[in-house]
Amino acid sequence: MIPELGHFALVVAFALAVAQAALSFTGAATGRRALMGTSRSIAVGQFLFVAAAFAALAYSFVTSDFSVANVVEHSNSKLPLRYRFAATWGSHEGSMLLWAFMLGAWTFAVSIFSRHLPERMLSRVLGVMGLVSAGFLLFILLTSDPFQRLIPAAEEGRDLNPLLQDPGMVVHPPMLYMGYVGFSVAFAFAITALLEGRLDAAWARWSRPWTTAAWSFLTIGIMMGSAWSYYVLGWGGWWFWDPVENASFMPWLAGTALIHSLAVTEKRGTFRSWTVLLAIVAFSLSLVGTFLVRSGVLTSVHAFATDPRRGIYILLFLVVVVGGSLGLFAWRAPRVGLGGGFEPVSRESMLLANNVLLIVALAAVLLGTLYPLFLDALNLGKISVGPPYFDAVFYPIMAPAVFLMAVGPVASWKRARLPDLWVRLRWALGVAVAAALVLPFVLGRWSALIAFSLWLGLWVVTATAAHVVQRLRTSPQPTLGGKLRAQSLSWYGMTFAHLGVAVFIFGVTIVKGYETERDLRMAPGDHTQVGGYDFEFVGTKQVPGPNYTAVQAEFDVRRVGSAAIVRRLYPQKRDYPVAQQTMTEAAIDTGFVRDLYVSLGEPVQGDAWGVRVYHKPFVDWIWGGCMMMALGGLLALSDRRYRLRRAAAVPKGALAQALTP
Amino acid sequence: MKALRYLIPLAVFAALVGFFAVGLTRDPHEVPSPFIGKPAPAFKLARLHEGDQTFGPEEMRGKVWLLNVWSSWCVSCRVEHPLLVEMSRDHLVPIVGLDYKDKREDGLQWLSRHGNPYLLSACDDEGKVGIDYGVYGVPETFVIDKQGIIRYKQIGPITPEALEKTILPLVKRLNG
Numbered sequence: 001m002i003p004e005l006g007h008f009a010l011v012v013a014f015a016l017a018v019a020q021a022a023l024s025f026t027g028a029a030t031g032r033r034a035l036m037g038t039s040r041s042i043a044v045g046q047f048l049f050v051a052a053a054f055a056a057l058a059y060s061f062v063t064s065d066f067s068v069a070n071v072v073e074h075s076n077s078k079l080p081l082r083y084r085f086a087a088t089w090g091s092h093e094g095s096m097l098l099w100a101f102m103l104g105a106w107t108f109a110v111s112i113f114s115r116h117l118p119e120r121m122l123s124r125v126l127g128v129m130g131l132v133s134a135g136f137l138l139f140i141l142l143t144s145d146p147f148q149r150l151i152p153a154a155e156e157g158r159d160l161n162p163l164l165q166d167p168g169m170v171v172h173p174p175m176l177y178m179g180y181v182g183f184s185v186a187f188a189f190a191i192t193a194l195l196e197g198r199l200d201a202a203w204a205r206w207s208r209p210w211t212t213a214a215w216s217f218l219t220i221g222i223m224m225g226s227a228w229s230y231y232v233l234g235w236g237g238w239w240f241w242d243p244v245e246n247a248s249f250m251p252w253l254a255g256t257a258l259i260h261s262l263a264v265t266e267k268r269g270t271f272r273s274w275t276v277l278l279a280i281v282a283f284s285l286s287l288v289g290t291f292l293v294r295s296g297v298l299t300s301v302h303a304f305a306t307d308p309r310r311g312i313y314i315l316l317f318l319v320v321v322v323g324g325s326l327g328l329f330a331w332r333a334p335r336v337g338l339g340g341g342f343e344p345v346s347r348e349s350m351l352l353a354n355n356v357l358l359i360v361a362l363a364a365v366l367l368g369t370l371y372p373l374f375l376d377a378l379n380l381g382k383i384s385v386g387p388p389y390f391d392a393v394f395y396p397i398m399a400p401a402v403f404l405m406a407v408g409p410v411a412s413w414k415r416a417r418l419p420d421l422w423v424r425l426r427w428a429l430g431v432a433v434a435a436a437l438v439l440p441f442v443l444g445r446w447s448a449l450i451a452f453s454l455w456l457g458l459w460v461v462t463a464t465a466a467h468v469v470q471r472l473r474t475s476p477q478p479t480l481g482g483k484l485r486a487q488s489l490s491w492y493g494m495t496f497a498h499l500g501v502a503v504f505i506f507g508v509t510i511v512k513g514y515e516t517e518r519d520l521r522m523a524p525g526d527h528t529q530v531g532g533y534d535f536e537f538v539g540t541k542q543v544p545g546p547n548y549t550a551v552q553a554e555f556d557v558r559r560v561g562s563a564a565i566v567r568r569l570y571p572q573k574r575d576y577p578v579a580q581q582t583m584t585e586a587a588i589d590t591g592f593v594r595d596l597y598v599s600l601g602e603p604v605q606g607d608a609w610g611v612r613v614y615h616k617p618f619v620d621w622i623w624g625g626c627m628m629m630a631l632g633g634l635l636a637l638s639d640r641r642y643r644l645r646r647a648a649a650v651p652k653g654a655l656a657q658a659l660t661p
Numbered sequence: 662m663k664a665l666r667y668l669i670p671l672a673v674f675a676a677l678v679g680f681f682a683v684g685l686t687r688d689p690h691e692v693p694s695p696f697i698g699k700p701a702p703a704f705k706l707a708r709l710h711e712g713d714q715t716f717g718p719e720e721m722r723g724k725v726w727l728l729n730v731w732s733s734w735c736v737s738c739r740v741e742h743p744l745l746v747e748m749s750r751d752h753l754v755p756i757v758g759l760d761y762k763d764k765r766e767d768g769l770q771w772l773s774r775h776g777n778p779y780l781l782s783a784c785d786d787e788g789k790v791g792i793d794y795g796v797y798g799v800p801e802t803f804v805i806d807k808q809g810i811i812r813y814k815q816i817g818p819i820t821p822e823a824l825e826k827t828i829l830p831l832v833k834r835l836n837g
Contacts (some may be wrong), residue, residue, distance in 0.1 A: 254714065277670060284674070303712060311685045319678055326671040333667045370680065372798065377683035386734045386799070519774040601775075602743065612774070 003068050003147040005058075006056025010097075013049035013104070014141060015040055017134035020107075024127030026119045036123040037546040040111040043126050046133065047104035054101040057146050058088045067153035070146045076159035076578055078547035085158045086170040093146035095367035096171060099290070100136045102174070102181040107133065110185055110210070117206060121192055128188035135317045143310045159547060159578035165582075166460065168228035174223060176248055179218020180286040183251060185210040186258065187283035190276045191325055194332040199272040204265035207279070209642045211262060215255040222248050223626035227268055236517070236597055236614045238622060241390040246369045247289030253362040254282040259633075264351050268413060270342065271352070271660040278355075280329060284322040291318055292369070338446045343415040350408040364393045400507070402456050405498060406463035409468065424470060428462035443514055443617075450513040464498055490639040497632025504625025510618035517615070519601070523608040533566070533596060533613025534558045539607065543572065550574040550585070553609065555598050557589065573600045578600030595619045667832050670829050683814045696814060701728070701805050702793040709768055709782035716757070716783045720764060720808060725830075725835045727756045728803040729779070730791060732763045733771035735799040741818035742775050748824070749778035758782030761799050806835045 020042040027035030028476040060068045061084050064077045075087045075092070083313035107129045114122050140146070163169075188209035193199045225248065230238040239245065258278040265275045291314040318599045342348035368385045410424050436455030440446040471491075475483040518530050522537040529535070538554040548571040557567045576583065586599035601610025664703060701718045708714045718728070728746065731738045756778035760768040765784060772782070785791055794803065804813040813831055815823055 273667070281670070315678065315681055315685065322674055323671065323678070326674050330667045330671050371682045374680055384733065388734065388762060581792045
């Protein structure tokens with residue numbers, strides 16, 4: 001009964017989404033307030049019905065209803081509760097429903113928090129979101145029904161892919177989708193702006209917090225995916241340039257460009273058509289990402305659902321949504337005007353340069369991801385593109401972007417003078433260079449590339465520090481506390497996020513440059529030394545799990561030359577009988593400046609095992625940096641000025657005045 | 662016309678859609694038939710372990726053998742690798758590795774870590790031989806007969822099923 005109700009709720013939600021789009025657009029076009037007024041309540045209704053459908057599927061999973069085909073294929077009665085719940089989105093159908101659910105949630109949030117928007121504008125925004133939602137719900141109903149019954153019911157389920165049986169996987173997809181789908185709000189705002197021909201600072205200010213929120217969620221989502229591959233896949237890597245990873249990384253790059261471009265549009269009124277284009281691109285890439293993953297045009301280790309029929313639907317959907325909005329852009333954007341001018345050296349020009357660099361990086365990733373497809377389609381042969389390409393192309397593009405990122409906040413709007421910048425930043429530059437030359441020796445080995453990468457990170461830190469000092473000095477408040485309080489939350493957010501980039505760079509550079517690993521055969525009683533630690537292989541024993549049996553090894557870790565055990569590590573080799581898979585569960589001792597990572601390879605003769613031992617300095621800084629970026633975004637989002645509901649009522653001239661810094 | 666440049670994004674997207682549409686009609690798992698039944702393209706590459714020696718497919722004349730394309734950066738290779746190690750331990754069929762677009766030291770390290778199932782590996786560091794063989798992605802495995810004709814191509818990791826049902830029976834038949 002519950003699955004049928006879920007399916008029914010989905011049908012109702014689809015009808016409501018169509019109504020939401022139709023009534024909103026008609027209302028906005030004719031100016032009939034009664035129609036526009038309904039769009040908000042319909043949006044709420046639509047969300048409730050999608051939520052009900054999602055809850056119905058989650059219920060089927062949690063209660064192990066093996067008369068539902070999807071549950072049979074992706075769950076098992078012995079699966080622990082949290083994974084039975086997470087299995088809801090462990091399948092293609094379920095993850096599409098999660099997508100629709102997230103979209104409903106964002107629509108709901110817009111209808112709640114944007115009451116102060118002009119009625120016509122809000123109506124159009126909700127209309128666009130309703131259209132997108134209708135497209136996705138129809139996709140689920142036509143090609144990916146998660147509620148399909150299996151008659152007669154199965155005795156037992158085939159179990160969730162063991163790779164997905166991990167706490168990270170409970171949170172990673174929802175976060176990622178929150179980000180992906182969140183860009184739909186920025187997209188809806190952009191389309192509305194094009195329809196209304198209204199692309200001003202107020203518009204930018206309204207869509208900014210939504211974009212920042214989506215970007216922050218996406219950052220967290222990508223970070224968790226990376227952390228997951230680090231501790232689940234068992235060979236210590238954290239990013240593989242896999243097509244599915246790229247599919248989430250491309251919207252992130254576009255979104256990063258977008259939040260910065262929006263800042264310029266809000267503060268200075270420039271970059272308007274560029275900002276709109278970025279908003280369209282960011283969401284389009286989310287859709288393209290979905291297409292790439294779901295259609296099977298690219299294979300990857302992640303793609304667990306491929307079906308050409310779905311591919312055709314998503315492609316058509318892409319043509320309508322992306323093609324339609326880019327067509328609208330080509331038609332309307334020439335008329336939006338350019339806004340205020342700026343000099344070649346100014347904060348605008350640096351933000352523009354960074355925007356361009358981010359987009360070039362995006363194009364490089366897109367090209368690398370799609371290159372095999374291009375060549376195949378042109379019958380030029382079949383090739384594959386691996387990390388060597390991405391590493392070689394990505395770093396040189398991002399290095400100047402990071403350099404400029406540190407300079408931008410110091411430069412003044414409209415016109416900055418190079419001699420001023422030099423005076424403000426010379427100490428920062430000197431300290432960064434000196435520290436970058438010395439640090440590699442402290443860390444153990446000098447190499448030009450490491451020194452350069454460290455310098456980039458240090459430069460971000462020192463230049464940001466110089467910026468903070470300058471900012472506090474020029475604040476009119478008499479006390480330090482007063483000066484600190486006088487700064488806006490969005491400024492704190494930006495500063496924190498930029499420092500996050502530095503932390504990320506330190507993590508990547510140091511772990512790539514100084515990690516040590518050992519692959520060896522160890523029998524009980526054997527010792528090995530890695531990174532100043534001594535690992536003793538004590539032995540193995542059998543450990544039962546809820547839906548697996550595991551061989552668990554014990555390693556006693558001591559500092560070299562000391563008898564005290566610092567940590568006991570228990571890596572496992574798990575055998576999932578139902579899914580017929582073996583999984584390596586690495587044991588990781590996480591520390592602020594290093595991870596100790598032990599994973600079991602294969603058993604070799606007798607009690608001996610193939611063992612991998614890693615010492616990974618600063619590896620957690622990679623994710624710490626991403627976390628800082630995301631938190632920076634959330635800080636910026638809580639800025640007071642976004643909560644000023646009255647702003648819409650303020651006359652235009654006053655608003656423009658209030659916005660000039 | 663200045664307004665024309667606003668059409669650029671749409672044009673780029675239209676091109677992308679074209680590629681996607683063609684991409685949808687192709688199955689990336691499908692064997693590109695042109696290579697089946699044709700002689701294995703000749704090459705001469707340095708060996709991975711004995712860097713001063715070379716290897717060419719003609720050296721395997723008279724044997725049924727597998728050419729396995731792998732790389733240290735390839736994620737899926739780790740999935741099939743234990744199977745290859747098992748095959749070489751049981752001496753089922755000689756396997757020659759083609760280390761594709763890889764650095765020598767990375768490849769050597771990878772083999773010492775995961776075990777070396779190969780009779781030998783050839784270094785295709787520029788990926789040129791891979792192009793000759795129509796390598797779509799790593800891993801791929803070719804079954805080549807005594808006359809040097811490609812008889813089968815496995816795209817993606819060798820699964821236990823593909824091994825039992827397709828590859829081993831084929832090897833047996835070609836040997837018989």
